[in-house]
Amino acid sequence: MFRKDKYRTLMIIAFIVLTLCSFILFITLWNNINLNQQVVIGNIIYLYLFLIFACGVVIFLISILQISEIHMGHSIQDKPETAIESEEIPKSGIESMIAPYDIDIDDLASFVVPKIDFKESLDGYTEKILQNLAKEFDIVQGVFYLKDEKDTEFYASSTFAWASEKPPASFKAGEGLTGQVAKNKTIMNINHIPEHYMIVVSGLGSGSPINLLIVPLLVNKDTIGIIELASFKNFDDQAEWTLKNLSKIIANGIITKRKAHQEKK
Numbered sequence: 001m002f003r004k005d006k007y008r009t010l011m012i013i014a015f016i017v018l019t020l021c022s023f024i025l026f027i028t029l030w031n032n033i034n035l036n037q038q039v040v041i042g043n044i045i046y047l048y049l050f051l052i053f054a055c056g057v058v059i060f061l062i063s064i065l066q067i068s069e070i071h072m073g074h075s076i077q078d079k080p081e082t083a084i085e086s087e088e089i090p091k092s093g094i095e096s097m098i099a100p101y102d103i104d105i106d107d108l109a110s111f112v113v114p115k116i117d118f119k120e121s122l123d124g125y126t127e128k129i130l131q132n133l134a135k136e137f138d139i140v141q142g143v144f145y146l147k148d149e150k151d152t153e154f155y156a157s158s159t160f161a162w163a164s165e166k167p168p169a170s171f172k173a174g175e176g177l178t179g180q181v182a183k184n185k186t187i188m189n190i191n192h193i194p195e196h197y198m199i200v201v202s203g204l205g206s207g208s209p210i211n212l213l214i215v216p217l218l219v220n221k222d223t224i225g226i227i228e229l230a231s232f233k234n235f236d237d238q239a240e241w242t243l244k245n246l247s248k249i250i251a252n253g254i255i256t257k258r259k260a261h262q263e264k265k
Helices: 002-034 043-078 105-112 122-137 176-184 237-264
Strands: 141-147 154-160 188-190 200-202 205-207 211-219 222-231
Touching (some): 002 043, 105 237, 122 141, 122 154, 122 237, 154 176, 154 222, 176 188, 176 211, 211 237, 222 237
Antiparallel strands (some): 141 154, 200 205
């Protein structure tokens, strides 16, 4: 973009100089004719002719450069994109390819992922994320797991609408459904989860959601956490795509929060 602006500026300057020189040359020749003097092509007229020729050459070369850049841009766009690990895509450019849905991930993340508060604990931070996800995706129950940096075991950092008196059990990569997601590093979408896998209790009674979405949080190809979300509604392709891309921003937020917590200590 900056190179194109530079070329545009040079072309405008060259065109202005070309116009001025042509105008001055015309006035000079017109005055000579009106004064009934013999038209003598002096050094100054040679200079004007040279400037006009030089400006014309500059404009022509700049046009060629711009056309070349346009062709190069098209050829690059026509090349197939190489595979990119999902966790390596930064926030500001979270979707380098054309998004299949009209969803602004960065705008959604500003609602889901809270700002870093140095006074807030990491568990409180993850709890807010679960609460915001519940509002956005009609979640009836959720668990936010984080990997312990010492023994690589995943523990429940926070829960949403958890009915049992016992906290969710810890696990290691490969153990159970959440452990498989941590190991395989891919989202698991289950439309019919086992009965009583999760129980939701409300003032109207209790029930078991049948849809479960388990989302890994990846940073540099390492699973640092798992978000387990249950709902009475199906998680369609749009919800799965949105949570997959949102998880990258959540994972970066967890890393930032952990660093802030360590610096505070």
